[in-house]
Amino acid sequence: xxxxxxxxxxxxxxxxxxxxxxxxxxxxxxxxxxxxxxxxxxxxxxxxxxxxxxxxxxxxxxxxxxxxxxxxxxxxxxxxxxxxxxxxxxxxxxxxxxxxxxxxxxxxxxxxxxxxxxxxxxxxxxxxxxxxxxxxxxxxxxxxxxxxxxxxxxxxxxxxxxxxxxxxxxxxxxxxxxxxxxxxxxxxxxxxxxxxxxxxxxxxxxxxxxxxxxxxxxxxxxxxxxxxxxxxxxxxxxxxxxxxxxxxxxxxxxxxxxxxxxxxxxxxxxxxxxxxxxxxxxxxxxxxxxxxxxxxxxxxxxxxxxxxxxxxxxxxxxxxxxx
Amino acid sequence: xxxxxxxxxxxxxxxxxxxxxxxxxxxxxxxxxxxxxxxxxxxxxxxxxxxxxxxxxxxxxxxxxxxxxxxxxxxxxxxxxxxxxxxxxxxxxxxxxxxxxxxxxxxxxxxxxxxxxxxxxxxxxxxxxxxxxxxxxxxxxxxxxxxxxxxxxxxxxxxxxxxxxxxxxxxxxxxxxxxxxxxxxxxxxxxxxxxxxxxxxxxxxxxxxxxxxxxxxxxxxxxxxxxxxxxxxxxxxxxxxxxxxxxxxxxxxxxx
Numbered sequence: 001x002x003x004x005x006x007x008x009x010x011x012x013x014x015x016x017x018x019x020x021x022x023x024x025x026x027x028x029x030x031x032x033x034x035x036x037x038x039x040x041x042x043x044x045x046x047x048x049x050x051x052x053x054x055x056x057x058x059x060x061x062x063x064x065x066x067x068x069x070x071x072x073x074x075x076x077x078x079x080x081x082x083x084x085x086x087x088x089x090x091x092x093x094x095x096x097x098x099x100x101x102x103x104x105x106x107x108x109x110x111x112x113x114x115x116x117x118x119x120x121x122x123x124x125x126x127x128x129x130x131x132x133x134x135x136x137x138x139x140x141x142x143x144x145x146x147x148x149x150x151x152x153x154x155x156x157x158x159x160x161x162x163x164x165x166x167x168x169x170x171x172x173x174x175x176x177x178x179x180x181x182x183x184x185x186x187x188x189x190x191x192x193x194x195x196x197x198x199x200x201x202x203x204x205x206x207x208x209x210x211x212x213x214x215x216x217x218x219x220x221x222x223x224x225x226x227x228x229x230x231x232x233x234x235x236x237x238x239x240x241x242x243x244x245x246x247x248x249x250x251x252x253x254x255x256x257x258x259x260x261x262x263x264x265x266x267x268x269x270x271x272x273x274x275x276x277x278x279x280x281x282x283x284x285x286x287x288x289x290x291x292x293x294x295x296x297x298x299x300x301x302x303x304x305x306x307x308x309x310x311x312x313x314x315x316x317x318x319x320x321x322x323x
Numbered sequence: 324x325x326x327x328x329x330x331x332x333x334x335x336x337x338x339x340x341x342x343x344x345x346x347x348x349x350x351x352x353x354x355x356x357x358x359x360x361x362x363x364x365x366x367x368x369x370x371x372x373x374x375x376x377x378x379x380x381x382x383x384x385x386x387x388x389x390x391x392x393x394x395x396x397x398x399x400x401x402x403x404x405x406x407x408x409x410x411x412x413x414x415x416x417x418x419x420x421x422x423x424x425x426x427x428x429x430x431x432x433x434x435x436x437x438x439x440x441x442x443x444x445x446x447x448x449x450x451x452x453x454x455x456x457x458x459x460x461x462x463x464x465x466x467x468x469x470x471x472x473x474x475x476x477x478x479x480x481x482x483x484x485x486x487x488x489x490x491x492x493x494x495x496x497x498x499x500x501x502x503x504x505x506x507x508x509x510x511x512x513x514x515x516x517x518x519x520x521x522x523x524x525x526x527x528x529x530x531x532x533x534x535x536x537x538x539x540x541x542x543x544x545x546x547x548x549x550x551x552x553x554x555x556x557x558x559x560x561x562x563x564x565x566x567x568x569x570x571x572x573x574x575x576x577x578x579x
Contacts (some may be wrong), residue, residue, distance in 0.1 A: 035437070041369070059433065059468070067460035070423045074430020077408070077416060078365075082430075097420055102427055106408050106417035310466070 001242070002194045002204040003185055005065035007214045013176030016207075017032040017115040019151035020172050023158035024083055025053045025135025026112070032057075034162065037072050037084045039065045044174075045085035045115040046241050065090045069098035069110070076108040076200060081162055084110060088117035088130035092137055103167050104140045111161045113170040117147075118258035119299045120175040120208060129291035135263025137169040144189060145235040146163075147171040147257075147265075149210035150180040153233055156187035164189060171207065173258075177295045178211045180231075192239035194246070198226035201314045202253045206232050207263050208282070209305065216310035227314055238268050244276040252317035253281045256310050258300075261285035280320035282313040324375045326565035328396035331404070333568075334555035336376035338480040338513070338540035339447060343373075344444060345519040355385035358412040364442050365431050365452040367416040368423025369480060370449035371405040372557070377414070378402050386413035422455025424448065425475060429465045432473040432533075434524040443527070446475040451483030453494040459504065465533040466505030473533040477501075478513065480542035482553040501535040513538025545575040 028034045028050050035057040042048040042060060051058035061068035065086055072082040084091070091114035092099065103110045114133065121129045137145045144164060148154040154172065161168040180195070195210070196217050205213035210231050217227040228246055232239065247253050253273060257265040266283035273281055286303055300306055325331035347353070351364045366379045375395060382389045387401070394400035405419025409492045415431075418424045428446040435442055452458060465473055477497060485491045494500070501508045507529045511518035519538070526534035542556070543549025546568040549560075560568055 035434075056437065061464055062460075062467075064460035064464065066423075066457040067426045067429075067464055069374035069456070070461070071427030071430035071433070071464065074367075074416070074432075075434045076430075078431045078434030079361075080434050098423060098426070101417065101420040102423050267566065315555075 001188065001191045003181070004197070005180055005195050005214070006178065007178055007211060011056065011178050013178055014151035015045050015174060015176045016148050016151060016154040016172040017174060019154035019168070020113055020115070020158060021049035023155040024050045027055045027158060028057065028323055031081065031162065033079060034081045034083065035059065035075055035084055037061050037068050039063055039086040039090065040067050040084050041094045045113070046177040047083070047085045057152065065095040069095040070102040072110045073106070073108045074101040076110045082110050083113050085113045085115060086145045087128060088114035090135045092130060092133040092210045095219055096136060100140055104142045107142045108168050109165055111168045111170065113172060115172040117171045118173060118207065119303060120173050120179070120258060120297065122171065122175065122296045123293050125293040126290040131260045131286045131290060132263065133171065134235055134257070134259050134265065135267065138263065140267065142167055144168045146189065147206040147233055147235055148311055149231050150177055150208060150232055152181035152183070152185055153178060153187055156185065157233070160187055160189050173208055177208050180210060187233070190234045190237035190239060192234065192242040194242070195231050196227070196229040198228040199249055200225045200227060200252070202228045202230060202250045202317050203256060203310060203314065204230050204232050204243060204253060204265065204269050205256040206235065208258050212305065212307045213256050213310055215307035216233060216314065217310050219307060220314055223316065232265055235265060235268060239305060240271065240272050240276060243272050247277050247279045251279050252321045253279055254284060254310060254313045254317055255281065256284040259285055260304055280317045282317045284309050284313050324392050324395045324517060325559040326499070326562055327393050327567045328559060330396060330559050331375055332372040332557050333375070334482070334542040334549055334552070335370060335449060335478065335480065336373045337544045337546060338542045339373045339478045339550065340376045340544065341514045341516065342447060342476050342478065342519060343376050343380040345516055347384045349520055350523050351445065352442065352480065355413065356400065358386065362442055365428070365444045367444070367446040368406055368418055369423045369446050370421065370452050371418030371424070372404050373436040377406060378411070381411070381542050389502070393575040418452065421449070421452045422457040425461035427460055428473060428475070429461055429470060430441060432470040433467070433468060435472055444473045446473070448475060448477050450477060450479045450481065450494060450497060451488050453488045453497060454492050462501065462504040462506065469531050470533045471530050474523065475533065477535060477537045478540050479537055480540045482551065482556065484544045484556045486553050498537050501537070504531055507532050507534040509534065509536045511536060511538050513542060515539035545570045
């Protein structure tokens with residue numbers, strides 16, 4: 001799929017968790033079977049918006065994530081469409097066995113919408129910054145994994161998740177990010193989206209790194225290099241075809257994610273390229289390390305997750321292709 | 324069944340067998356010809372390793388042919404080593420990783436109440452299983468949400484794989500713990516059908532809180548060489564031992 005965009009300078013920033021809260025409440029108005037669960041973080045994950053609108057269908061499960069996930073499984077087994085939310089680090093780490101055995105193994109219709117993913121959590125520090133959640137969710141059979149790039153894609157992904165019968169992991173962020181997609185954008189699970197066409201290098205990005213990749217493409221263009229930017233919001237199912245076709249055109253690849261370079265988008269791209277069309281790949285992401293306290297901007301710089309880092313990676317990939 | 328499969332959990336299956344028989348033949352509002360009937364009662368075997376007892380009850384109740392029980396744990400069988408709701412008609416929840424079933428039962432009870440339905444949810448837990456922290460998260464939540472449409476049984480056979488629960492990691496005093504967590508607690512002999520059915524009636528009449536029926540049971544019940552022996556938790560009998568077990572069980576049945 002193709003949806004060509006240019007980032008607007010100075011545009012309003014919206015956090016994907018805010019878009020989730022609104023989209024969930026909207027969904028609740030349309031579908032009486034939608035219910036929401038939270039583990040004492042409803043004001044942060046924004047399920048409180050749903051809870052206020054539909055108090056009977058909102059279940060605060062307290063600080064007990066394991067029970068929340070398996071309760072969601074029970075609600076799904078009885079025909080409900082539960083959205084279970086907490087911070088990504090708890091949803092995927094603390095309750096991993098419940099997500100595995102109570103939700104994915106029986107293919108139950110539970111949507112896990114996890115906020116505060118990655119290091120843009122900021123000041124809370126490494127204990128609260130999930131750098132491994134995509135890897136943990138991606139490896140589970142039956143699971144669909146979506147990492148929306150902005151507010152608009154989040155709203156569309158919430159609807160797509162509800163329409164899909166089966167477990168879905170939605171990765172949401174705390175910090176505001178620029179608007180990338182207009183109202184005409186149609187999100188489809190399992191489809192990567194070409195946001196900018198180029199013939200020198202493919203930049204595969206997800207989440208907050210999509211905006212950074214678009215900025216990087218602008219900078220590369222200033223140096224005479226045409227980068228193709230691909231938004232890989234569906235980590236699973238993974239759009240092998242779009243990714244492989246892009247590198248057939250460019251011959252060099254960069255992956256960019258606010259996650260460990262192991263097992264997430266970088267891992268998925270590496271698997272795809274190795275099996276379909278091997279080209280040089282440079283992975284931008286956390287290099288097998290936990291995060292720490294700091295402002296989101298400081299952390300993105302400190303851990304090498306900026307447009308400038310993507311530019312460097314792109315040049316390295318192009319360089320390696322030439323030797 | 325476990326002898327034919329050459330693996331499985333006979334001890335904890337036999338301790339729960341009387342409760343399962345009472346549930347499937349006297350208590351549960353189910354229709355084996357319509358396993359997905361929306362108005363059915365739900366039963367969650369939280370101690371999923373007692374799957375052989377559940378399968379036997381389901382087969383005898385008519386969900387699938389009794390002969391199919393011999394396929395337990397075999398490749399391509401609908402009867403997995405632990406219950407799989409996607410494979411076996413009548414199985415309501417996939418369990419086996421201990422501590423998760425009561426949470427699932429709680430979710431079902433919330434859904435039923437939300438829809439104003441009168442179907443009820445039953446669950447069966449092991450006493451060793453109560454060593455899992457999630458059990459107490461679920462206990463707290465069920466009482467918090469006043470799930471009086473949820474009734475749980477505790478198969479209190481006193482043994483787990485590595486030995487007596489008191490020695491391995493005591494979850495006792497179980498009755499007091501469940502009471503403290505806000506549940507209505509009934510203590511019974513888990514091999515006395517009158518007491519099992521009486522407790523279920525009491526649970527149905529109990530409003531505003533869930534009920535835990537703590538059933539004192541004997542691991543390996545009805546089988547002379549297995550009774551109260553922890554080593555029979557996860558070991559299948561040999562063909563000769565299985566013959567002996569069946570003779571014991573028939574004798575026990577006749578005596579009753």
